[in-house]
Amino acid sequence: MNLAPGQLDTLFTALGDPTRRAMLERLARGPATVTELAAPAGMALPSFMAHLRRLEAAGLVTTRKEGRVRHVELVPGAFTPVRGWLEEQRALWEGRLDRLDDYVTRLMKERDNGTGPED
Amino acid sequence: MNLAPGQLDTLFTALGDPTRRAMLERLARGPATVTELAAPAGMALPSFMAHLRRLEAAGLVTTRKEGRVRHVELVPGAFTPVRGWLEEQRALWEGRLDRLDDYVTRLMKERDNGTGPED
DNA sequence: GCATTACTTAGCCATTGCCCTAAGTAAAGC
DNA sequence: GCTTTACTTAGGGCAATGGCTAAGTAATGC
Structure with missing residues (x-):
């Protein structure tokens, strides 16, 4: 039940970016698709996807792909x-x-x- | 009483490094000098001082110099x-x-x- | 089946982060 | 006053971060 070494690093730095915090704030209200999530960010999709991958790597969100749409949601105790x-x-x-x-x-x-x- | 824009960025990323978190953990037990703080970090002083400056910039610690010694302490509500x-x-x-x-x-x-x- | 949508991959670029050594300064100690 | 101690300044290297465009793929819609 211990946390992996470096997990706090990954978590804290994941939270250290306003784009990523905004994503989490949005997701706290419920799951969303990448397109929905990316709309307010005002940046090119590839840039945005990099942020999403960061959150996923930190274990803060999970994603699953249905057809051509990727759905994102918060990981509860993250x-x-x-x-x-x-x-x-x-x-x-x-x-x-x-x-x-x-x-x-x-x-x-x-x-x-x-x-x-x-x- | 509102927080400056970007303050959370600075705070979270300041906390995203193990060296800096170790400094804070040490300082929670009481003030220390730079030399005391730096000893367990196992890195060259200039590198270490950069971490200290990050913490100070984030408003997490304050420092004051007495003679040739710099004393560091936690900022209470930081x-x-x-x-x-x-x-x-x-x-x-x-x-x-x-x-x-x-x-x-x-x-x-x-x-x-x-x-x-x-x- | 052809166009549109929703990503995805590849590659580039500038800045920041984190570490180093070498040399400087200034207060204390002897 | 010369040495030691405690930083401090200057400069360099290399990887990671955060942004971009262009082009690719694969599922949907018409």
Whole structure:
């Protein structure tokens, strides 16, 4: 259940482009065909398809071809590793604040009863 | 309070590199000097400094120079726009599921009392 | 069956990203 | 004051990214 090394790299950089984020925003509202998806992007199809391939490579979307039309949809839990990393960071940060808080609390107690922080 | 256009680009791509994420993970535990931060990275200092500048440009860290030493620390709310975007995506996705759920519920009711979905 | 639609492949080009070495500067240490 | 330390600046290489046009393929529509 662990994530592949480099998966966060692929995910974060996939999210680092406005065209690709716009695609995901659109897809969050439901599946679409390549043509539908590409319309608002305002770029040549081959350029657009490269973005789509990037999202697919990152595991953020899946595509299937029916006849000459390719349908695209979001992969449900695909953001999880990203969220996970951000949560870890928050936990680290808050852990640090907690320890800082403990430390300050201890210092104040020590000041009150005259014992110092030395061993 | 709105975010600058392109800020998400800068943030996400800043997070898309393992060296930079490692720096942030280290900094979540507390401030550090450049030398301390660079030690585990295993690369030449100039290369490392470029990563640091990326993080600073993205607004994820701040640095100040004291004498010949540069100190680096996390900017507290810097992940907020990233979290925010992810939350929006989730809301969109769940909104869609809600509507799907409503739809299915309505269909079932209609089937039960014999009224069809046609106008 | 011929035209249209919906990609797909191929190839080019400019910019950016990520790494390097070499040499410079400026504060601390002795 | 000379050395060491901690960056900093300058410049170079090479791959990846993000865009393009032109031409190909394969399914649909008429």
